[in-house]
Amino acid sequence: MNTTPPSTSADHKQNTSESSHKSAPKSSHKLELKLGVGFAVMAILISALLTAGLYKLSVGWLRDSLDQRIRDTVAIGSTCFSGEDFNQFTEPEQEGSSEFLQLQKHLRQIRDAANGYRFVYAVRKAPDGSIIFIVDAEEDPAEVSHLGEIYGDAGPSLKTHIDTMQEPMVEQDFYTDKxxxxxxxxxxxxxxDGKTCAILCMDVAASTIKEQERAFLWAAITAFAITLPLSLLVGVQLGRTLAKPIKALTQGAERIAGGDLDYTVKADSHDEIGELADAFNTMTGKLSHTLDDLQKSESELIEHRDHLEELVHKRTASLEEANQRMRKDLMSAAEVQQAFLPQHPPQMPGVDFAWNFTPCNELAGDMLDICKIDKHRVGLWVADVCGHGVASTLVSVSLSRLLSNLQDNGETEAPFSLPDGAAFLNEHFSWNSESMRYFTLLYGILDTRTHEFRYVSAGHPGPIRVTKDGKADNLPMSPPAIGILPNPEFIEHQVTLEPGDRIYLYTDGITEASNSEQEEFGELRLTEKLGKLRSNTLTGSIDALLKELSIWQDDEQPADDLSIVALELK
Known part of the structure; x- marks a missing residue:
């Protein structure tokens, strides 16, 4: 006979609750273990991925930064030379000449001024297609490369682009030679003539770069090793913290599924899990309120949208006003620069002057002037500052003021030392790696008594002389530009003019003007054109030249400033 009393619904609920409580610890421990392991693995993976990503980004940044620095350095170094400096050396016997040693000295100055470069040298392509050395800055006899020596294991990019190279470039990867x-x-x-005469090469040792990459790698590994124990600890703690409220929600769902609709899920936390428990308890009653809140939110979004549109309109108007002020300031700066240009030619018996100054933008990097030094001497100069805009204009205006102070005041007829003046400017505008501003300068002085024209060319194209019968030739020039090398040697040149001779000083915006086929106007074409224009007046020859340049560029806006100044001896 069964004496067990019949079970009631309350007893069933109590039994269900007791059964749930009995099975909860085991399930809770399993959940804590799974969550702890999962979060720990996730934290380790995230840490590893972040470490690997940061290392890859660091190495990529290092390589990109190095490539840009090498490209900038070799580009600046190439401006210190002209193609004619290298064309004159064709035979090994010339290696000991004073001109060769002077060129080698300039290469060494560039190598010593730039940090981290092992070899600096120049090469060209020989008629048989091989690549040969022209000059090497190396002092060690065991490692120096001699004039005419074949560079058999040159870099891939040099071999591929030696015939077509038009701008500075860097090897895509490391390469190995002897x-x-x-x-x-x-x-x-x-x-x-605009043709490539030599290739300037600057080598950085791979060991230097690899050493920096290894330093980044060890730093990344160390950071990962430090964060590994912390990742494990965080994972275990998160597992324990999250398992407790999830267990409470699971028990509540089981009670409600069993028919206990009066059961309330208890949540002690005030985080997202607690919010989920509250939402679980009041889900049905808040559906209508949620809909009302959504409609209210939509109305508020529309109101915010209209407000944002109004703010955008006001901001646009403010930016337009600021743009107008900026344009007005640029025009004022341009007027200041124009004020430093020659307004009227100086009155010098027996000498005519002419010039043109055409900036490619509101503010120019070019500058020119004609200054009467005394009753027998007149100075004229033209300069080309690297770049355009406000910074280049400030340099050009400052240069104009300094040159005015350097000239004689008219009370003495002592010679004005052109090399000393160039050296003073080089010291005043010394190289700054942040601004990277430098300029080329051509400054000349004419003595009307002796007809002697003295000039110094600091990295600038030499003057063009046109005789009375229309014969035109290029006078010598000398590197380097102002502000690149410390304590360079500037050379003074001189030429005696005959009555009817003309002298033209110009900037490279004229010779580098390109047509639709990207062909430059070039020094040779410029020289021939000025010779053919000898029958024109001095001013007429410049006007005709500029018209020819406009046709050459298909009447497009010049890409660079166009500046030219000239004199004619009567």
């Missing part, structure tokens, strides 16, 4: 493994930058050095 001197070691390198990352090399190249820059073409062009002659007066």
């Amino acid at each position: 001197w070691g493994t390198w990352l090399t930058g190249y820059a073409p050095i062009k002659g007066k």
